Amino acid sequence: VVDDGSANRDVVAPVHQIYASDPRFSFILLANNVGKRKAQIAAIRSSSGDLVLNVDSDTILADDVVTKLVLKMHDPGIGAAMGQLIASNRNQTWLTRLIDMEYWLACNEERAAQARFGAVMCCCGPCAMYRRSALSLLLDQYEAQFFRGKPSDFGEDRHLTILMLKAGFRTEYVPDAIAATVVPHSLRPYLRQQLRWARSTFRDTFLAMRLLPELDGYLTLDVVGQNLGPLLLAISSLAALAQLLIDGSIPWWTGLTIAVMTMVRCSVAALRARELRFIGFSLHTPINIFLLLPLKAYALCTLSNRDWLSR
Numbered sequence: 001v002v003d004d005g006s007a008n009r010d011v012v013a014p015v016h017q018i019y020a021s022d023p024r025f026s027f028i029l030l031a032n033n034v035g036k037r038k039a040q041i042a043a044i045r046s047s048s049g050d051l052v053l054n055v056d057s058d059t060i061l062a063d064d065v066v067t068k069l070v071l072k073m074h075d076p077g078i079g080a081a082m083g084q085l086i087a088s089n090r091n092q093t094w095l096t097r098l099i100d101m102e103y104w105l106a107c108n109e110e111r112a113a114q115a116r117f118g119a120v121m122c123c124c125g126p127c128a129m130y131r132r133s134a135l136s137l138l139l140d141q142y143e144a145q146f147f148r149g150k151p152s153d154f155g156e157d158r159h160l161t162i163l164m165l166k167a168g169f170r171t172e173y174v175p176d177a178i179a180a181t182v183v184p185h186s187l188r189p190y191l192r193q194q195l196r197w198a199r200s201t202f203r204d205t206f207l208a209m210r211l212l213p214e215l216d217g218y219l220t221l222d223v224v225g226q227n228l229g230p231l232l233l234a235i236s237s238l239a240a241l242a243q244l245l246i247d248g249s250i251p252w253w254t255g256l257t258i259a260v261m262t263m264v265r266c267s268v269a270a271l272r273a274r275e276l277r278f279i280g281f282s283l284h285t286p287i288n289i290f291l292l293l294p295l296k297a298y299a300l301c302t303l304s305n306r307d308w309l310s311r
Contacts, residue, residue, distance in 0.1 A: 001028070026046065053066065060180045079164040079169025080160075100183070121222075233289065
């Protein structure tokens, strides 16, 4: 149990005392609040097990998640493995339903495809298992990540995964290890989360690009596509907006192309998941064009910002 510089130690000390004699618990009291990454490192360095399980505080694991991840980690060449993420509050609002579908697509399209090559590019924080012997080789690099001279605090899951791949370990995805996590139920916290994630992705993309020549050619295509796709969509949207301002019309083929690509993707997902609800994921396209693309442009212009945006 890592206490990351709590200001109310006198209040929590009695709680520590209750468990002090229990051999299952060990307490690490950090003098100052140093953030999630350094607190995590302190716990890892004090651990003794062969495997380390990372679970976010708002995540609930299915009963068999640990067993299934451990089975995957029997191969010593695997440094990390993640489970499938779902939204525990999926039915709360229209946005939580949309994010749940977004998670399914990210896990069962992107991560599943990358896992075929043993190179999942981000073992997500809510549910990921690591080999401690591999972590011990990487902790100094992990702790010393800087961006423009400042410590990099967020995006720890993506950065640690890329360090694993760079060190020669494989990273995997276990689709039947289900972890349910709380997702934002309204646009404001969702966009703040997406802004933090965008900054993290941009920061680590440069490191990932240097790593790609050592990996399979598909992964190069995958990473380039993830970055080129939004750029092409942004260019198309800006070109349509420019024509609207110049002559008062939008090229019909621009809207048709975006609509057709959206429906193809949603239809394929609905067939693969055998759930008609994925047709509703088409709503993500206008959100992407009008909210997420401008947000990513802002993230690119403010990469040095270290705020978590969640307090």
